[in-house]
Amino acid sequence: MIKRLIFTLYAIHLFCTTLWSSPxxxxxxxxxxxxxFQFAGFIxxxxxxxxxxxxxxxxxxEFKANLNVINEVLTEESTFGIDDSQLIYYRLQGKPLVGLMTILQTSPVxxxxxxxxxxxxxxxxxxKRLEITNNSTLNISTQALLRAFHINTLKTSPTFHLDxxxxxxxxxxxxxxxxxxxxxxxxxxxxxxxxPMDYGFNFYGDILFTTEKTIQEDPQLVKRMHDASKKGWEYAFTHRDETIDIILKKYNTQKHSRESLENEAKVLKKHSNEEHEFSFLDHDKVEAIAKAFAILFPSKYDLST
Structure with missing residues (x-):
């Protein structure tokens, strides 16, 4: 399963590019x-x-309350989605998900x-009283941290309000x-x-993904989406002021200030690539994450197959 997982994550990069015409x-x-700014590259x-x-x-x-991004893509309500290392967890359970590009090499959660x-x-x-979802696969790096240290908490549903x-x-x-x-x-x-990183859980943050079906039916579409998205992210980080201007003018549904977006851009840049470029998926890291899931979240999958 590990070898299949790694191959699937990388396979899309083997397709060649071609010129495209309208429509x-x-x-x-x-x-x-x-x-x-978390989605600045796509913007x-x-x-x-x-x-x-x-x-x-x-x-x-844009995300809406109670929406499950993975199900949204699996049911073809959306062609592509953004999620994190839980993609590996679901892949190990046989879900036909394919990671195309890592935006954040390390998780900011x-x-x-x-x-x-x-x-x-x-x-x-x-x-202690902890505001966290009861869904064990959401924010999976923090869930793994709690399980690894056998920490029991009084969980309350997240509101994301600092009050x-x-x-x-x-x-x-x-x-x-x-x-x-x-x-x-x-x-x-x-x-x-x-x-979680401070305790040895070096998981991926945001990953662009799709399904095996989408790749099989139109690999060129997926390759074009990957390449243009990567170009968008490279542009966003090298033109931060312009990017923030656009977010403030057209995409500021959360009423962020310029200063908060500048801070977000600075922090996310640290998480984005370390020594790697966008889209890099490390074989050893993916394998380590998969093995961690197998230990911390026992299920029916078999890593040896």
């Missing part, structure tokens, strides 16, 4: 959250005409608490390194963060 082909991309690929250059008319679909809480180690969260943390209604919450710590500081509070 534009309509496809859709389901985002995993609301518009912000800029749209705004700068990179998708159009390769014959694609890409509809960006972490636990956030107030510095004044006195928590200094992830084990300090044992028995609950500030008002001591919860002791910690799942958050994004690029968003909530900055927002907490702006409110006058010092954050205490616990990143």
């Amino acid at each position: 534009l082909e309509k496809v859709s991309l389901q985002l995993k959250w609301k518009y912000q 800029m690929a749209t705004e700068k005409g990179f998708y159009e250059e390769v014959g694609l008319d890409v509809k960006l679909k 972490m636990f956030l608490a107030l510095k004044e809480s006195g928590f200094t180690n992830i084990k300090d969260l044992d028995g 609950r943390l500030i008002n001591h209604e919860v002791d910690a919450m799942v958050a994004y390194d690029s968003n909530e710590p900055y927002a907490l500081k702006k409110l006058g509070y010092e954050p205490q963060v616990f990143s």
